[in-house]
Amino acid sequence: MTAGATPDRPDEPPQMRIVRPYALTGGRTRSGASDLPIETLVRTSARGREVGPKLQLEYRTIAEMCEEPLSVAEVSVHLGVPLGVARVLVTDMSEQGLVDVHKGRTDRPNQALLERVLHGIRDL
Amino acid sequence: MGFETSNDRGAPAAGDEPLQPVKIVISGGFAVGKTTFVGSISEINPLTTEAAMTSASTGVDDTSKVQTKTHTTVAMDFGRISLGGGLVLYLFGTPGQARFQFMWDDLARGAIGAVVLVDTRRLADCFPAVDYFEQLGLPYIVAVNCFDGLQFHEQQAIREALSVPRDVPLVFCDARERTSTKESLIMLVEHALSRAE
Numbered sequence: 001m002t003a004g005a006t007p008d009r010p011d012e013p014p015q016m017r018i019v020r021p022y023a024l025t026g027g028r029t030r031s032g033a034s035d036l037p038i039e040t041l042v043r044t045s046a047r048g049r050e051v052g053p054k055l056q057l058e059y060r061t062i063a064e065m066c067e068e069p070l071s072v073a074e075v076s077v078h079l080g081v082p083l084g085v086a087r088v089l090v091t092d093m094s095e096q097g098l099v100d101v102h103k104g105r106t107d108r109p110n111q112a113l114l115e116r117v118l119h120g121i122r123d124l
Numbered sequence: 125m126g127f128e129t130s131n132d133r134g135a136p137a138a139g140d141e142p143l144q145p146v147k148i149v150i151s152g153g154f155a156v157g158k159t160t161f162v163g164s165i166s167e168i169n170p171l172t173t174e175a176a177m178t179s180a181s182t183g184v185d186d187t188s189k190v191q192t193k194t195h196t197t198v199a200m201d202f203g204r205i206s207l208g209g210g211l212v213l214y215l216f217g218t219p220g221q222a223r224f225q226f227m228w229d230d231l232a233r234g235a236i237g238a239v240v241l242v243d244t245r246r247l248a249d250c251f252p253a254v255d256y257f258e259q260l261g262l263p264y265i266v267a268v269n270c271f272d273g274l275q276f277h278e279q280q281a282i283r284e285a286l287s288v289p290r291d292v293p294l295v296f297c298d299a300r301e302r303t304s305t306k307e308s309l310i311m312l313v314e315h316a317l318s319r320a321e
Contacts, residue, residue: 035230037145037147037233037234038147038173038214038216038230038231039145039146039147039212039214039216040145041143041145041212043143069143069212071145071204071212071214073171073173073200073202073214073216074171074204076173076174077171077172077173082173082174083173083174102142102143102144102145103145104145104146104147104234105146105234106233106234107234108234108320109146109234109236109316109320110320111317111320113144113146114236114313114316114317114320115317116207116209116211117146117207117211117213117236117313118310118313118314118317120205120207120208120209120211120213121205121207121213121306121309121310121313122310123207123208124165124205124207124306
């Protein structure tokens with residue numbers, strides 16, 4: 001028992017979604033070294049498909065919905081949790097090889113990428 | 125959908141496709157038409173996500189020296205456009221009031237640029253966003269949402285009243301119209317390209 005532990009909160013993470021969102025992440029709102037950009041695309045990996053049914057509810061739901069790539073923002077909406085929570089869950093799954101993440105850029109898009117975007121929009 | 129046993133052979137090609145998300149920020153004052161703009165071109169109905177923010181309270185509270193924290197939840201609408209070849213463009217609509225600037229840092233990082241939407245009746249609402257993107261050096265355009273159209277002299281007056289730098293493109297748009305929104309986005313990406321050299 002650490003000095004900072006609050007007596008009124010069980011240490012065991014709850015299993016179902018009748019819980020406060022941040023309980024899902026053990027109170028974490030930030031994950032790992034860096035936050036995933038909000039537009040980061042998440043796609044279920046082969047391993048994620050394989051073990052998906054055995055995962056806890058939130059992971060399982062993410063593994064199911066990300067058969068088709070979705071952004072972290074969409075995961076947040078479809079799971080009904082704030083962005084920070086979605087980021088933590090996706091990062092956890094990525095670290096366990098359950099999903100592949102395709103991050104957005106952290107620097108300004110270069111000319112080649114901008115030209116692809118421009119052509120893409122023009123062709124809409 | 126359901127799960128299928130993973131099988132290296134015959135995996136769908138889409139699963140191997142390299143994915144590249146990109147984003148554009150749509151900013152502007154309250155009720156200026158950001159969601160309408162996003163919805164006019166998005167392939168999904170605009171979704172609303174909530175970013176919960178914790179910040180030290182700045183309120184005046186002399187009775188206590190204890191720093192309190194406030195939780196702010198900010199709704200953000202967004203849409204998605206698949207551009208082919210694994211390229212996916214997200215449009216994030218974000219509140220334009222200065223007090224939401226903490227969100228803009230997150231959104232602006234790695235963004236192509238921003239569209240600042242302007243309501244002709246409340247021109248000044250766009251100033252915080254304009255100032256912010258100007259300071260950040262993020263490419264942006266100003267899109268005046270005028271669904272009833274404007275006379276040329278009104279356009280000139282608005283251009284002067286906004287007093288945005290001359291190199292910032294200014295477009296008169298109808299946020300309800302897909303074609304108009306598309307043109308605005310093209311203008312922004314072209315502007316970003318011109319500054320990418």
